[in-house]
Amino acid sequence: MKSRNNSKESSNEAFAYTPGLKVKNNMIVVKERKLPIKGDVLVKKGENVSYDTIVAKTQLSGDPYIVSISDILGLEPRETKDFMKKKKGDFVNKDEALAVYSAFFGLMKKSATSPITGTFEEFSDITGQCVVRGEQIPIEIRAYIPGKIIKVIPGEGVEVECNGALLQGIFGLGGETHGKIKISTKKENEVLTPDLITKEDKDCILVGGSYVPLETVKKAIEIGVKGIITGGILSQDLKELMGEEVGVAITGQEEIGITLIITEGFGSMNMSQKAFNLLKHFEGHITSINGATQIRAGVIRPEIIIPHEEPSSEDSKLKELMGGMMIGTSVRIISDPYFGAIGKVSSLPVELEKIETESEVRILGVVLEDGKQVTVPRANVEIIEE
Numbered sequence: 001m002k003s004r005n006n007s008k009e010s011s012n013e014a015f016a017y018t019p020g021l022k023v024k025n026n027m028i029v030v031k032e033r034k035l036p037i038k039g040d041v042l043v044k045k046g047e048n049v050s051y052d053t054i055v056a057k058t059q060l061s062g063d064p065y066i067v068s069i070s071d072i073l074g075l076e077p078r079e080t081k082d083f084m085k086k087k088k089g090d091f092v093n094k095d096e097a098l099a100v101y102s103a104f105f106g107l108m109k110k111s112a113t114s115p116i117t118g119t120f121e122e123f124s125d126i127t128g129q130c131v132v133r134g135e136q137i138p139i140e141i142r143a144y145i146p147g148k149i150i151k152v153i154p155g156e157g158v159e160v161e162c163n164g165a166l167l168q169g170i171f172g173l174g175g176e177t178h179g180k181i182k183i184s185t186k187k188e189n190e191v192l193t194p195d196l197i198t199k200e201d202k203d204c205i206l207v208g209g210s211y212v213p214l215e216t217v218k219k220a221i222e223i224g225v226k227g228i229i230t231g232g233i234l235s236q237d238l239k240e241l242m243g244e245e246v247g248v249a250i251t252g253q254e255e256i257g258i259t260l261i262i263t264e265g266f267g268s269m270n271m272s273q274k275a276f277n278l279l280k281h282f283e284g285h286i287t288s289i290n291g292a293t294q295i296r297a298g299v300i301r302p303e304i305i306i307p308h309e310e311p312s313s314e315d316s317k318l319k320e321l322m323g324g325m326m327i328g329t330s331v332r333i334i335s336d337p338y339f340g341a342i343g344k345v346s347s348l349p350v351e352l353e354k355i356e357t358e359s360e361v362r363i364l365g366v367v368l369e370d371g372k373q374v375t376v377p378r379a380n381v382e383i384i385e386e
Contacts, residue, residue, distance in 0.1 A: 026163070029145065098120065188210070192230055
């Protein structure tokens with residue numbers, strides 16, 4: 001995944017509660033979506049896509065099956081070709097005759113049939129064997145996140161861009177999915193117990209606190225929950241869930257009926273306050289998650305991407321701390337043309353604005369006492385203590 005910041009980001013900092021892991025509230029996220037082999041790209045640059053939009057597709061060749069025609073018919077390999085019923089490129093159904101040998105006026109009849117449905121690929125009169133290849137396997141790549149196509153890679157895929165929040169986990173299981181965020185525990189230090197999950201949680205992404213027991217995971221799978229995000233999980237529960245020890249070298253292909261993302265580690269570990277607050281702020285938003293984890297070279301972290309157009313609550317807190325003000329703060333303008341005017345902050349745009357001096361500065365909106373709305377550089381106001 002590639003991420004690039006722009007002026008919409010209120011802070012170019014990532015909150016690293018675990019070394020290398022990111023919790024970002026507002027950024028531009030770019031996802032590359034590529035086919036495993038050459039195929040067709042179905043969208044154009046500049047096109048808007050949704051989570052499930054198919055952006056590219058291709059066909060993987062099926063598995064080859066060898067059929068010993070001469071052995072089945074009891075013939076020499078060089079004799080077998082005269083009894084073949086199929087030629088290269090022919091479509092065949094499972095159990096359909098590939099070759100038929102008849103003798104003694106039809107009293108003795110043998111046939112070699114196809115073990116699968118597929119395509120007759122070739123026959124060798126040296127070995128007396130043929131190859132039938134299974135049906136092609138369709139591969140479709142979806143956008144995964146809603147946004148705009150910013151790049152098309154001909155025959156391979158695209159890059160999709162969206163504005164959103166990004167949170168990385170330390171370990172995950174299961175692949176890409178999306179659903180509505182639902183906060184299932186009141187605090188980041190609470191256990192996500194089975195009784196906290198109901199039928200209404202179907203298709204949701206549930207957020208827990210310190211850890212999620214195996215019983216909860218099983219109930220979530222039964223109900224149809226799309227994913228669970230929590231601080232920790234017991235390694236023994238993972239082993240029982242998977243039926244074997246879970247290696248952390250690479251994950252994401254597990255078919256367990258749910259995607260799990262662990263933000264802190266193994267055992268009962270409280271979720272980071274910043275991570276929990278971020279997820280709580282965006283409760284109800286549709287989020288994309290992927291449990292894929294790779295610890296070796298080319299590290300891949302499980303991810304939570306929450307597309308949105310609004311700064312998160314954490315951004316607002318950062319702006320308040322850095323600028324000493326927030327929406328509703330009383331201020332006095334200390335420069336012309338509104339020198340001495342008093343009002344309240346009505347907006348704190350993240351973007352830099354070019355002023356008359358051609359400088360780019362941070363601005364803010366102020367509603368004056370007479371109701372007039374004005375925009376001034378942040379440096380040109382002072383806070384009025386109340």
